[in-house]
Amino acid sequence: MAEFPFHISATDGEARTGRLSTQRGDIATPAFMPVGTAGTVKAMFLDDVRSAGADIILGNTYHLMLRPGAERVHKLGGLHRFMGWTHPILTDSGGFQVFSLSELRNMKEEGVEFRSHIDGSLHFLSPERSIEIQSDLLGSDIAMQLDECVANPCEHGPAAAAMRLSARWGERAKAYFGNRDRQALFGIVQGSTYPDLRKESALRVVETGFDGYAIGGLAVGEGHDAMCDMISLTTPLLPRDRPRYLMGVGKPIDIVEAVARGVDMFDCVLPTRSGRHGQAWTWDGPINLKNAKFAEDDQPIDASSNCPASRDYSRAYLNHLFKAGEYLGPMLLSWHNIAFFQAMMAAMRQAISAGRFEAWRQEMRGRWLVGAEDQSG
Amino acid sequence: MAEFPFHISATDGEARTGRLSTQRGDIATPAFMPVGTAGTVKAMFLDDVRSAGADIILGNTYHLMLRPGAERVHKLGGLHRFMGWTHPILTDSGGFQVFSLSELRNMKEEGVEFRSHIDGSLHFLSPERSIEIQSDLLGSDIAMQLDECVANPCEHGPAAAAMRLSARWGERAKAYFGNRDRQALFGIVQGSTYPDLRKESALRVVETGFDGYAIGGLAVGEGHDAMCDMISLTTPLLPRDRPRYLMGVGKPIDIVEAVARGVDMFDCVLPTRSGRHGQAWTWDGPINLKNAKFAEDDQPIDASSNCPASRDYSRAYLNHLFKAGEYLGPMLLSWHNIAFFQAMMAAMRQAISAGRFEAWRQEMRGRWLVGAEDQSG
Numbered sequence: 234m235a236e237f238p239f240h241i242s243a244t245d246g247e248a249r250t251g252r253l254s255t256q257r258g259d260i261a262t263p264a265f266m267p268v269g270t271a272g273t274v275k276a277m278f279l280d281d282v283r284s285a286g287a288d289i290i291l292g293n294t295y296h297l298m299l300r301p302g303a304e305r306v307h308k309l310g311g312l313h314r315f316m317g318w319t320h321p322i323l324t325d326s327g328g329f330q331v332f333s334l335s336e337l338r339n340m341k342e343e344g345v346e347f348r349s350h351i352d353g354s355l356h357f358l359s360p361e362r363s364i365e366i367q368s369d370l371l372g373s374d375i376a377m378q379l380d381e382c383v384a385n386p387c388e389h390g391p392a393a394a395a396m397r398l399s400a401r402w403g404e405r406a407k408a409y410f411g412n413r414d415r416q417a418l419f420g421i422v423q424g425s426t427y428p429d430l431r432k433e434s435a436l437r438v439v440e441t442g443f444d445g446y447a448i449g450g451l452a453v454g455e456g457h458d459a460m461c462d463m464i465s466l467t468t469p470l471l472p473r474d475r476p477r478y479l480m481g482v483g484k485p486i487d488i489v490e491a492v493a494r495g496v497d498m499f500d501c502v503l504p505t506r507s508g509r510h511g512q513a514w515t516w517d518g519p520i521n522l523k524n525a526k527f528a529e530d531d532q533p534i535d536a537s538s539n540c541p542a543s544r545d546y547s548r549a550y551l552n553h554l555f556k557a558g559e560y561l562g563p564m565l566l567s568w569h570n571i572a573f574f575q576a577m578m579a580a581m582r583q584a585i586s587a588g589r590f591e592a593w594r595q596e597m598r599g600r601w602l603v604g605a606e607d608q609s610g
Numbered sequence: 611m612a613e614f615p616f617h618i619s620a621t622d623g624e625a626r627t628g629r630l631s632t633q634r635g636d637i638a639t640p641a642f643m644p645v646g647t648a649g650t651v652k653a654m655f656l657d658d659v660r661s662a663g664a665d666i667i668l669g670n671t672y673h674l675m676l677r678p679g680a681e682r683v684h685k686l687g688g689l690h691r692f693m694g695w696t697h698p699i700l701t702d703s704g705g706f707q708v709f710s711l712s713e714l715r716n717m718k719e720e721g722v723e724f725r726s727h728i729d730g731s732l733h734f735l736s737p738e739r740s741i742e743i744q745s746d747l748l749g750s751d752i753a754m755q756l757d758e759c760v761a762n763p764c765e766h767g768p769a770a771a772a773m774r775l776s777a778r779w780g781e782r783a784k785a786y787f788g789n790r791d792r793q794a795l796f797g798i799v800q801g802s803t804y805p806d807l808r809k810e811s812a813l814r815v816v817e818t819g820f821d822g823y824a825i826g827g828l829a830v831g832e833g834h835d836a837m838c839d840m841i842s843l844t845t846p847l848l849p850r851d852r853p854r855y856l857m858g859v860g861k862p863i864d865i866v867e868a869v870a871r872g873v874d875m876f877d878c879v880l881p882t883r884s885g886r887h888g889q890a891w892t893w894d895g896p897i898n899l900k901n902a903k904f905a906e907d908d909q910p911i912d913a914s915s916n917c918p919a920s921r922d923y924s925r926a927y928l929n930h931l932f933k934a935g936e937y938l939g940p941m942l943l944s945w946h947n948i949a950f951f952q953a954m955m956a957a958m959r960q961a962i963s964a965g966r967f968e969a970w971r972q973e974m975r976g977r978w979l980v981g982a983e984d985q986s987g
Contacts, residue, residue, distance in 0.1 A: 272930060276937035301905065301930045309908055309926050317922060528678065531686055545694060549686050553649060553678040560653035560940060
């Protein structure tokens with residue numbers, strides 16, 4: 234595989250902190266990757282994403298292949314140049330959106346045929362084509378294997394079949410990817426909420442061998458406790474010396490509990506999506522700035538933050554911006570939330586380094602776990 | 611009136627350049643004021659408005675009195691603190707929006723009763739209440755007298771009646787305003803497109819006496835030439851030593867021609883509104899980034915600009931952002947357009963100072979006047 238050093242500098246229980254090195258820069262772990270779905274982290278300037286602390290962002294293969302098109306992005310110099318982000322980018326495989334957004338899916342061993350949710354045009358995605366798009370055309374630093382994502386709940390039979398298809402697709406993705414100096418490929422563990430399937434999947438994916446290992450198919454409605462159980466049984470089966478990535482997660486409490494179980498990387502639309510809808514994540518839990526109680530609240534969201542969006546605008550002003558439907562409301566709250574998530578990751582890295590992660594985690598559980606199931610984005 | 615020094619440093623024909631001093635900072639003239647309708651310059655951070663070159667922005671009394679409410683803004687420390695802008699703010703009187711946006715207007719000598727276009731609630735605006743809102747509650751640096759705005763075209767009789775009512779309202783505004791050390795009040799010349807009414811209005815407004823003089827009721831469909839004619843006959847009737855403000859204007863060519871006729875200040879939603887709809891104003895005229903011809907154009911809007919939005923993003927990327935309906939499209943193009951308008955004002959100030967304004971104007975007329983009537987926002 235590629236030269237992709239992962240140095241773990243400290244551990245505390247199962248939690249670890251370290252540094253994943255890429256050709257475009259280092260990623261401090263545990264890391265949260267803001268999602269830049271269609272070549273933009275929604276409602277944010279990338280300078281602010283970077284200064285908030287993000288070392289890496291995520292791009293969505295499904296969205297980019299449909300619009301503006303992977304070949305077009307390639308012609309324009311690749312995704313980094315297209316969007317103006319010089320740091321690492323991880324791209325997903327497109328699979329999750331094919332199974333959640335597109336219409337008329339025709340699943341075969343070879344791959345999946347689907348219609349664009351934008352214009353109904355017909356497209357095909359295979360393990361090979363997904364890597365071609367991610368690594369050859371978009372030029373992402375970390376590519377994900379194509380997998381088949383099942384809904385939750387899912388019967389054992391279909392979940393097993395999808396997991397095994399994903400395992401075969403992982404082998405094909407690796408074969409197509411080959412040896413690359415400057416790019417990495419991650420495999421994905423699937424298996425819905427079935428411990429036997431998760432174990433089988435983890436063993437097969439590790440046997441295939443990747444630069445890093447993702448846990449997919451969680452945060453799809455199974456609930457916080459079931460998610461934690463699946464993580465607990467999966468991470469011990471993954472190589473200690475390779476990064477572990479929990480896909481699409483999540484709420485702050487979910488991230489903290491996953492870090493406690495040895496996960497290193499996360500992505501989620503939650504901070505930006507919440508921000509567009511008036512919700513701010515804070516050390517005291519989420520608050521909704523649209524609430525009338527903030528209409529005359531002269532205090533900022535967080536006076537102690539070094540993020541201008543968190544520190545320099547009153548809750549009353551934010552309340553007004555959302556009531557008036559102004560762009561600046563989503564701009565400021567997306568920024569605040571991204572900065573908060575990055576601050577949370579930094580706090581975890583420091584706590585792990587200092588050997589006080591368990592105390593930090595318990596404090597956050599006390600703040601965030603009550604009603605965690607209601608804190609949807 | 612208030613201590614509000616206006617120093618003209620150079621003239622070139624009727625055009626002048628100088629500096630209007632306020633307690634919150636100096637305004638280099640000719641000046642373009644970005645419009646911050648509801649307490650935000652739409653889709654922009656105020657730091658970027660400032661660094662683009664804006665010395666002053668405009669706030670809309672009508673919008674702010676309806677939401678969040680003038681008393682609420684006052685309770686929160688005034689408009690500057692509420693929105694986080696420490697430089698000068700000019701507020702309009704609310705009149706223009708009452709006559710263009712609100713429902714169920716009941717016009718009387720005393721003032722105008724109207725229903726909010728937002729929630730149908732009943733409100734009242736008089737010359738006195740307008741100044742109370744602007745100067746006492748919002749705390750703007752420059753307030754405008756309430757006037758009655760007529761549609762275009764308008765018969766001579768109603769235009770004369772509205773102009774004379776506006777003149778009486780100007781006297782009442784001045785009486786209520788009284789003597790203030792740190793705030794200014796501008797009168798407004800009305801009279802539709804009738805030279806006799808414009809002259810009568812100018813004489814009456816000057817007789818009343820204000821810190822500055824606005825020309826209102828233009829850029830409402832009368833066309834570029836008629837607008838220029840009205841400006842040409844008005845500015846010679848206004849005091850040379852006081853700032854002149856052409857309200858709601860406008861397209862670059864309109865601004866250049868008004869400067870050539872001795873106007874010092876402008877405001878318009880055009881740069882931000884155009885920006886939200888994909889239109890970029892450039893030295894070569896307007897371009898629409900939604901146009902398919904830009905889909906693979908790797909060049910920025912203006913590589914020679916020092917505005918990041920103009921310089922650091924390809925037209926292809928902007929084309930993609932608008933096609934995908936992403937926030938970042940309006941964010942970048944509003945920023946670009948505000949920076950372009952400010953660069954245009956700076957170029958005029960330099961040309962006037964250097965005694966080469968007429969040559970500069972003719973060059974811009976050659977670039978912009980053809981099809982100027984089609985360059986709507």
